[in-house]
Amino acid sequence: MINYYNTLGIAKTASQDEIKKAYRKLASQHHPDKGGDTAKFQEIQTAYAVLSDEQKRAAYDNPSPFGQNGFGNQGPGQPFDFDSIFNIFGANFRQQHAQQRPQSRMSLWITLHDVAVGGQRIISIGTQNGTQEIQIDLPCGLDDGDNVRYQGIGPNNSDLIVGFRIHPDKQWQRQGSTLFTDTTANVWQLITGNKVNVVDIRGNKLEVVIPPMTQPGTTLKIKGRGLPDKTGVVGDMMLRLHTRLPTAISPELMAAISKELDQ
Numbered sequence: 401m402i403n404y405y406n407t408l409g410i411a412k413t414a415s416q417d418e419i420k421k422a423y424r425k426l427a428s429q430h431h432p433d434k435g436g437d438t439a440k441f442q443e444i445q446t447a448y449a450v451l452s453d454e455q456k457r458a459a460y461d462n463p464s465p466f467g468q469n470g471f472g473n474q475g476p477g478q479p480f481d482f483d484s485i486f487n488i489f490g491a492n493f494r495q496q497h498a499q500q501r502p503q504s505r506m507s508l509w510i511t512l513h514d515v516a517v518g519g520q521r522i523i524s525i526g527t528q529n530g531t532q533e534i535q536i537d538l539p540c541g542l543d544d545g546d547n548v549r550y551q552g553i554g555p556n557n558s559d560l561i562v563g564f565r566i567h568p569d570k571q572w573q574r575q576g577s578t579l580f581t582d583t584t585a586n587v588w589q590l591i592t593g594n595k596v597n598v599v600d601i602r603g604n605k606l607e608v609v610i611p612p613m614t615q616p617g618t619t620l621k622i623k624g625r626g627l628p629d630k631t632g633v634v635g636d637m638m639l640r641l642h643t644r645l646p647t648a649i650s651p652e653l654m655a656a657i658s659k660e661l662d663q
Contacts, residue, residue, distance in 0.1 A: 404447035404460065412461070416452065423448040501551075502558035509565045512572050512579075515542050516601045516627050523562075527555040536562065541577065541630040572601060577635025579626040580619075583608075584642045590614045600625045600637055608639060616643040 405412050408422040426444045430436035450456045508523060518538045524531050534553050542548075544566040554560035573580040585596050593612035599605055600622075608620060619640045626635030649657075 407447040504554035504558045505561045507563045540628040577627045577629045580638045582640045
């Protein structure tokens with residue numbers, strides 16, 4: 401009969417903390433991904449599965465005549481729940497284990513509109529059997545150069561790592577989640593106050609109020625019309641006002657302006 405205490409190198413009176421500490425050390429040393437022996441690693445797993453459970457440990461310490469140590473088919477060949485390993489080693493182990501899986505990489509160009517609305521995208525990847533189309537989700541708030549891992553969807557079930565590139569946009573300039581754009585208003589709209597019609601990054605039509613006596617070059621903030629950040633919070637849209645002169649002015653108005661300038 402296998403001595404699970406000897407397998408973990410602990411005394412029969414070991415506490416649960418001592419059992420866990422011994423398991424973590426041995427599992428790390430003998431993990432197959434680190435060049436360890438699979439059979440030895442399985443023995444360590446089985447020993448820990450029994451001794452870390454108070455009921456199983458009590459049954460092991462007080463053997464039953466039915467089955468091996470009262471566990472029936474429980475033994476070195478019994479499948480082990482790998483989730484328990486991940487719970488022991490924590491998030492770092494999960495990350496290391498994921499990094500050890502096969503990886504494939506590709507670049508994907510998207511637009512600022514894609515960054516704003518997210519959604520799904522059908523992409524083509526090369527496989528041994530040709531080209532395969534798969535669907536991916538675009539995360540919120542992507543930045544140029546961001547890499548996103550899509551687990552198990554690459555060729556041969558590899559993790560697909562997509563490097564996102566964002567096309568420059570002639571209309572929009574980005575600063576984090578804030579978007580800057582320009583619009584033109586005539587001088588009378590700036591003087592008297594008026595409304596201008598603009599379209600945001602998502603294609604929504606907006607009516608923006610210009611306050612009276614607004615100076616040329618003023619920037620107006622439209623809240624919540626920018627890009628989402630990586631937490632989903634949407635930034636602002638900054639509208640820079642440029643001025644154009646009217647193409648036709650009545651003689652009466654020209655006379656009034658001249659009179660005002662002469663004073």
